[in-house]
Amino acid sequence: MSVQPFHEGELAVQERAGERDLARRIGAGISPRIIEGALPFLGRQRLLAITIAGDDGLVWTSVWCGEPGFATSVDGQRVSIRRPLMSLSAHDPVLPRLAAGRDVGMLAIELTSRRRLRINGTVEAISDDEIQVVVRESVGNCPKYIQQRAPHLAATAVPSRHCESGRTLDQERRELVERADTAFVGSVHPSRGADASHRGGTPGFIRVVDATTLRIPDYRGNSMFMTLGNFESNPRASLVALDFERGRAVSFSGSASLEFGVEDPHQPTGGTGRYWKLNVREWVQFDLPHSVRWELIDASPFNP
Numbered sequence: 137m138s139v140q141p142f143h144e145g146e147l148a149v150q151e152r153a154g155e156r157d158l159a160r161r162i163g164a165g166i167s168p169r170i171i172e173g174a175l176p177f178l179g180r181q182r183l184l185a186i187t188i189a190g191d192d193g194l195v196w197t198s199v200w201c202g203e204p205g206f207a208t209s210v211d212g213q214r215v216s217i218r219r220p221l222m223s224l225s226a227h228d229p230v231l232p233r234l235a236a237g238r239d240v241g242m243l244a245i246e247l248t249s250r251r252r253l254r255i256n257g258t259v260e261a262i263s264d265d266e267i268q269v270v271v272r273e274s275v276g277n278c279p280k281y282i283q284q285r286a287p288h289l290a291a292t293a294v295p296s297r298h299c300e301s302g303r304t305l306d307q308e309r310r311e312l313v314e315r316a317d318t319a320f321v322g323s324v325h326p327s328r329g330a331d332a333s334h335r336g337g338t339p340g341f342i343r344v345v346d347a348t349t350l351r352i353p354d355y356r357g358n359s360m361f362m363t364l365g366n367f368e369s370n371p372r373a374s375l376v377a378l379d380f381e382r383g384r385a386v387s388f389s390g391s392a393s394l395e396f397g398v399e400d401p402h403q404p405t406g407g408t409g410r411y412w413k414l415n416v417r418e419w420v421q422f423d424l425p426h427s428v429r430w431e432l433i434d435a436s437p438f439n440p
Contacts (some may be wrong), residue, residue, distance in 0.1 A: 141166045143328050146365030152396060153410070155359040162358050170212035170274045174253050178215070178244050179208045182287055182428065187241040187322030187332040190233040194389040194417065197322035197374040198230040201425045207244060209271075211316040215242070215255060217267040223425035227299035229387050236261055238327030240269060241322060243277075247430065248286050250279035254362075256329055272329060276357055281336035283317050284433040285380065290426060296329050297384070304347040309419065312386055313342050313350065317435070319356060321352070322374035323366035323392070333363045335375075338434040338439050341399055342377060343403050345413070350375065350388065351395075353403055354410035354439065367412060373413055380430040386421040390414050406440035 142150070143164040150156040170178065184207050187197045193215040199431060200206075206221035224231065234240075238259050245252040254275050305313070319335045319342060335342075335352060343351040352375070367373060373392035378385050395411040405411065 142360070143325055143365065143369065144228040145325065145367070145369030146361050149361040149364045150359065153359070153361065153408075158359040159361070161365055164437040166273055166275045168273055169271050170209050170253070170255060172212060174276065175209055175212060177246070177251065181207060181244045181246055183245055183247065185243040185245065185320035185332040185334070185376070186230050188230050188233050188238060189324050189330060189372065191373065193372055194388050195322050195324055195372045195374040196229040196233065196387055197376045198228050198387055199320065199376060199378065199385060199424070200224060200228075200295070201428065213271055214260065215257065215269040215271060217269070218268065219265055223427055225422035227420060227422040229420050229422070234259055234262055234267065234316075238333070239324070241330035241332035242269070242321065243332040243334060245282070245334060247282060247284060248433075250282040250284060250318060252277045252282070252334055254331070254333070258329065277334070280357065281339045281355060281436050282334065283336055283435050285430040286433055288429050288431055290429050296320050297423055299416065299420065299422065303416070303418055305344060305416065305419070307351050309386055309421070310344045312384065313344055313377050315339050315379055316342060316377040317327050318380070319375055321363055323363050323370070324372050325366045325369055329390070331362055331366055333372045335440070336436060338435065339405070341439070348416045349414065351403065351411050352414065353405040353440070354408055354412060355406045355438070356408055364394060364412065367394060373414055378424070379430070380424070383424045383426060384421060385424055386419055388414060388416045388419045390417040404440040
C-alpha cells in the first residue's frame with residue numbers, strides 16, 4: 137500500500153484552495169531519497185537555505201554558502217555538508233541549534249538557472265569537518281519567482297558588521313525587508329519534520345504591517361502547499377530576507393497565520409487571494425559571505 141505523501145495540514149489547504157487533484161498528480165514526484173539525476177546539481181551549489189527548530193520552540197531559517205561541493209550526496213540517502221568549504225557568519229542562527237537527531241529542512245538553489253531542490257531530513261552526525269543529514273523526502277521545485285543572479289568572486293573585502301538582533305522591526309530592518317526580492321521561509325510539522333522553501337517577487341512583495349508583523353503573498357505554485365500546510369498544523373515559522381547588494385540577511389522567527397479570500401491591490405497575489413502573516417518574536421541580522429557577490433541578471437517573468 138502506498139504511503140500518503142501529504143499530511144493533514146497540506147490536505148486541508150489543498151482542499152481549501154481547490155487544488156487537491158492537481159496536488160495529487162504533482163505529489164507523485166516526492167521521493168524518499170534524492171533522485172540520481174539531481175545528485176550532480178546538489179554538488180554544484182553555492183547556496184543552501186536551511187531550517188531548524190530549537191529547544192526554545194522557535195523556528196529559524198538561514199542561508200549557508202560555500203564553494204561548489206560543500207553539500208553533496210553520493211547515494212541520495214544522505215547529504216554531507218563539508219564545513220571547511222563553507223563561508224558562514226559567526227552569527228548564523230541555525231548552526232548553534234544543530235544536534236544529532238534534530239530535523240532540518242534544506243533547499244539547494246541555483247539562482248543562475250532558477251533551479252531548486254528541496255531536501256528534508258534528520259541530522260545524523262556533526263563533527264568539526266562534516267554535518268551528515270539522513271534524507272526523509274526530496275522533490276524538485278519549479279523555477280517561478282526566482283530572480284536570476286550570477287555569482288562572482290569579490291575583488292575587495294567588505295568589513296564585517298556587528299551582529300544585530302531584536303524583537304521589533306526598526307527602520308533599518310524595515311528598509312531591508314522592503315528592498316528584498318528573495319527570501320526563504322521555514323516551517324515545521326510535528327511528525328514530518330522541518331522544511332525550507334523559497335519566496336520571491338518584486339522588491340516590496342513582503343509587506344511590513346507593523347513593528348512585529350510581516351505579510352507575505354502566496355503566489356500560484358505547485359499546489360502541494362507544503363509550507364502553508366505545515367502552518368495549518370503548526371504555526372511556528374521563520375523567514376530570512378536577503379539583501380544581496382549590501383551582503384546582508386535578516387532572519388525572523390515567530391508564528392504564522394493564513395489569510396484566504398483577500399486581494400490587496402497594493403500587494404498582489406497574482407489572483408490567488410492568499411497571504412500569510414508572520415508575527416515576529418525575534419530577529420537576527422548577519423552578513424552574507426563577502427567573498428562572493430551576486431549580480432542581478434533578470435527578475436522573474438512570473439512576478440505579479
